[in-house]
Amino acid sequence: MLRLFPPLAVVLLVGPVLAGLAGTLLPAFDYLPVLGHRAAGLQAWTQLLELPGLRTSVWLSLSTGLVTTILSVLLVVLLCAAWHGTRAFAAMEAWLAPLLSVPHVTVALGLAFLISPSGWIMRCLSPWLTGFSQPPDWRIIQDANGLSLMFGLIAKEAPFLLLMTLAALGQADGERGSVVARTFGYRPMIGWLKAVFPRVYPQIRLPVLAVLAYGVSVVDVAMVLAPTTPAPLAVRVVKMANDSDLNLRFIASAGAMLQCALVLGGVLFWWMLERTVRWWGNRWITTGWRGGRESIPRWIASVAGATLGLAVIFGLLAMAVWSVATHWRFPAAIPAGLTSANWKLHASGVTDAVWNTLSLAVCTTAFSLILSVGVLEFEAATGRRTALSKVGLLYVPLVLPQVAFLFGAQVLLALSRLDGEWIALAWLHLVFVFPYVFLALADAYRAWDERYRRTGLCLGASPLRVLLRIKLPMLLRPIAAAGAVGFAVSVGQYLPTLFAGAGRFPTLTTEAVALSAGGDLRSVGIYAMLQMALPLAAFALALAAPAWCFRHRRGMHVIR
Amino acid sequence: MNPAALELQQVTIELGARTLIAGLSLIVEPGQVVTLMGESGVGKSSLLAWMCGTMPEAFRASGRVLHGATDLSLLPPEDRRLGILFQDDLLFPHLSVGQNLAFALPAALRSRAERRTKVEGALDEAGLSGYADRDPATLSGGQRARVAVMRVLLSEPRALLLDEPFSKLDHATRQRFRQFVFDHLREARLPTLLVTHDPEDALAAAGMTLELPSVGSPQVH
Known part of the structure; x- marks a missing residue:
């Protein structure tokens, strides 16, 4: 049994x-007997490559995935190096699981409620500070470079990687490794980076790759936060795949394959980055440098972590308030009434x-x-x-x-x-x-x-x-x-x-x-x-x- | 269960190329204790696991375990009814003391009242009257160890296997507990196999002692 x-x-x-995958691959080469296409060919690919703004879409997808992953990993490393083993860190651990249970789109929507030109932050600052009585005509969310998209993804992926790292730390006996390094005179953060992180990273490698792949090909968060003209590749593929014009589906297939290639390219880039960092890190570990003042990196880690956490929480709160709001004109910080x-x-x-x-x-x-x-x-x-x-x-x-x-x-x-x-x-x-x-x-x-x-x-x-x-x-x-x-x-x-x-x-x-x-x-x-x-x-x-x-x-x- | 002798016939246990136990044969009469001594790693625990039918697949073994005329090696673990005690008491942490004992009582005893009486009787015997509803985690080490013994006895085993059950207790508790175990197994006329590396245990068992050699091991220190 x-x-x-x-x-x-x-x-x-x-x-x-x-x-x-097979069902995606075949139409990409113009093979879909149901629609009368049996001729294996490259027509879908030429049509795909002729799509307006394709290069921008591809660049947007790749840069979103890579920047999100790099910044999330950096933030997690900084946070752990600075605060692992402290009481504040333990308190934060308790918040991780519930924060992670909130779906990606919900977090993205919350951020949009918070940071858009008519969002809660702008309302709280207007008009006394900004002088605005109308929402300004700025592209804060869905900005052309995908910055708000990256912000939204990091707010969700950094906690995920942090949780994975904490699990790995328990297995790798991180606490004692840290203590040993400190007895050799290493400053806490440098000691953690040199003695603990190299043992932890192999265990969070697959989750990191999952974050990378997710960032390159995300659709739901992108539909809320990503630019639309043009949108990242995955969003365009989904739109074409569900278009009533059936011919677009062949292009969508080719686009989906290109999406796979992007993920593969992203992974390859990450792999090279890993090797570079490892080569450089191995030399750095043996230099005997024990670190100096650590107050600035500590401060950066706390501010970045707190900003993300607060943005998520206040975004969710903003949506909660909107769901029961009556009239809520622009510069007002709170709605006229609740209902x-x-x-x-x-x-x-x-x-x-x-x-x-x-x-x-x-x-x-x-x-x-x-x-x-x-x-x-x-x-x-x-x-x-x-x-x-x-x-x-x-x-x-x-x-x-x-x-x-x-x-x-x-x-x-x-x-x-x-x-x-x-x-x-x-x-x-x-x-x-x-x-x-x-x-x-x-x-x-x-x-x-x-x-x-x-x-x-x-x-x-x-x-x-x-x-x-x-x-x-x-x-x-x-x-x-x-x-x-x-x-x-x-x-x-x-x-x-x-x-x-x-x-x-x-x-x-x-x-x-x-x-x-x-x-x-x-x-x-x-x-x-x-x-x-x-x-x-x-x-x-x-x-x-x-x-x-x-x-x-x-x-x-x-x-x- | 009728008292009968526990018998090992030509037991060999191998792990890869290493022979841990080679052709071991012995008989334990009801109410007697046979002690197996040996350094850690010579296969004492593997032998007990094999007898119970719970040996990991990586090991290979041959030979027979008999209880009277019954060949236990042919039975699934739960039908062998070889009671085993480990270093740790292994009381189930999610059950109360009484539930732990009732888990071991054979299902054939159907009446709730009788089951309750048996459990309470066992607790009385262990000097733990009225502990049935207690959380095992609130008991002292010695108390937990006694509950573990009563639990094994209530399961009406054919024989008892002791895997260094005294080694984790402090000195004073150990002596009293050892006496407690030996008294009970003699009273129940259970053949008992004790595995230990503490000579004091062997002395207290007052039975035959076998020294397990580190045979066939290429990397002996």
């Missing part, structure tokens, strides 16, 4: 990706979206948990790692650009008349939910003391009883936490819902993105609030349920 789980997981995970009328007005549409979002998230998360436990049990029983955890198969859907295989998946689903079916949509969600659930659960699952199992068996309990009565209850805390992660991932999915849902299953995320183009701030605020509230509620439940179940069990409190 257990033997079936690893192959099942691989098929469910890799199947849609490979099939989707629940906005919520009542949108109640029926909201109920639908909440239901679709919930059913998808709950089902895919539950299934991912069962699948993960099955695979991990198989690994525990045989003592072998499966292909899933060995070769980084889990990272395939996270590193490959979503458009590259979702477009093909849509083509295949349409051919098999499965597009717009709930099960197809749930499957595509699963492709992204399962890796996160598995990764979130695996460490705790593997760290479980096998002797409890032996004790249970020797007491005469069957393996199934040991699993259900001993192992799973003891692991309730990490299982619930992994479930909350999976739930948040599903809630945040935009492209899978767009491509496989055929418009039949609007979720909070697709609705929020669609509404953001319209400029009705109250309705955007409502959807964004719910989009944030659902994952937060899941996280609260994941914390509270085990705590309540084991409130009289002190031995269950230390296990993370």
Whole structure:
């Protein structure tokens, strides 16, 4: 029975990706028999290359991904070097998981509410400081260089990398490495950089690459924050793929392939950067330089971290206020009054979206948990790692650009008349939910003391009883936490819902993105609030349920 | 369970090219303790794991474990009924003391009242009357160790395997606990295999002692 789980997981995970890639690749070479195209050719590519502003789109995608990744990694390194092991750092750790559960688009929308020319910051500064009584005609969000896009991405990716780094620090015994370096007379930050970081980086490498790939090919955040004339490549591909002019789909296919090439190029660049830094770093480590005054880098780390954190929090707050605002004219810092009328007005549409979002998230998360436990049990029983955890198969859907295989998946689903079916949509969600659930659960699952199992068996309990009565209850805390992660991932999915849902299953995320183009701030605020509230509620439940179940069990409190 | 002897026949355990245990045979009579001594790494714990049927796949083993005429090596772990005690008490942290004990009671005993009585009786015997609803984490090390023993005994094992169960206790507790274990296994007429590297344990067991040699290991220091 257990033997079936690893192959099942691989098929469910890799199947849609490979099939989707094929479904994208063939139309790119003008092969799509359904539309009467059978001649393999390069026509789609020449048309793609003739698109106006393609070069700008490509540059925008690449620069967004690389700048986002470099700055996020730098910020995380600075923060850890400056503050790791302090009490302030521990306090910040507690804020990370809930901050991470907020979907990307929600954070992006919040930033738009905050920093746009008519946003909350400008309102608070006008007219007494700026003299504006009308919002200025500035391009702050959707600026031509994609700066606001990068800002929005870093606000979300830096916390993610920070969490990954913290997990790696625990394994690499970072705290003691730091102490040893300090006993040799190294200043704290330099000591951390020289003695701890080189051991931590290999473990966060795959997450860093996932951040890079995400930044190069992001669509949902880009639809809110990126420039539109022209937009980054991935956004244009999605628009063409969903255009009523079917001929544009061939260009979209070629564009999706180009998107893959961009990610590959980005990864290649990162690889060279890594090698350069390593070569230079290895020489630097052995110079014996122990560092000097560190107050300025410390200050930079704190200010940058605090700015991002506050921007996210106040952005979310701005949306919350808008969702219950009556009249709110421009320079006023607060609305004229508060009302629940906005919520009542949108109640029926909201109920639908909440239901679709919930059913998808709950089902895919539950299934991912069962699948993960099955695979991990198989690994525990045989003592072998499966292909899933060995070769980084889990990272395939996270590193490959979503458009590259979702477009093909849509083509295949349409051919098999499965597009717009709930099960197809749930499957595509699963492709992204399962890796996160598995990764979130695996460490705790593997760290479980096998002797409890032996004790249970020797007491005469069957393996199934040991699993259900001993192992799973003891692991309730990490299982619930992994479930909350999976739930948040599903809630945040935009492209899978767009491509496989055929418009039949609007979720909070697709609705929020669609509404953001319209400029009705109250309705955007409502959807964004719910989009944030659902994952937060899941996280609260994941914390509270085990705590309540084991409130009289002190031995269950230390296990993370 | 009827008292019968525990018997090992020609047990060999190998890890890769290393032979950890070569052709070990022995008989443990009911109520007796046989002590296996040896340095760490000679395969004592692997032997116990193999007897329980929970040995990792990397090891290879041959030979038989018999309880009376029953060949245990053919049974799945949960049907072998070899009670095992480790260094750590391994009380299930999510269950109360009473639930830990009830987990071990055979399911054939159906009546709730009788199960409760058995659990309470076991606690009385361990000097822990009224502890059924306690959280195991609130007990002292010695108390937890006694609960672990009562838990094994309630599962009605055919024999007892002790994997250095005294080594983590402080000196005073250790002596009292050792006496507690030996008294109970004699009373229950359980054949017992004790694995240890502490000569004092072997002395207290007052039975046959076997020294496990570091055989076939190419990298002996």
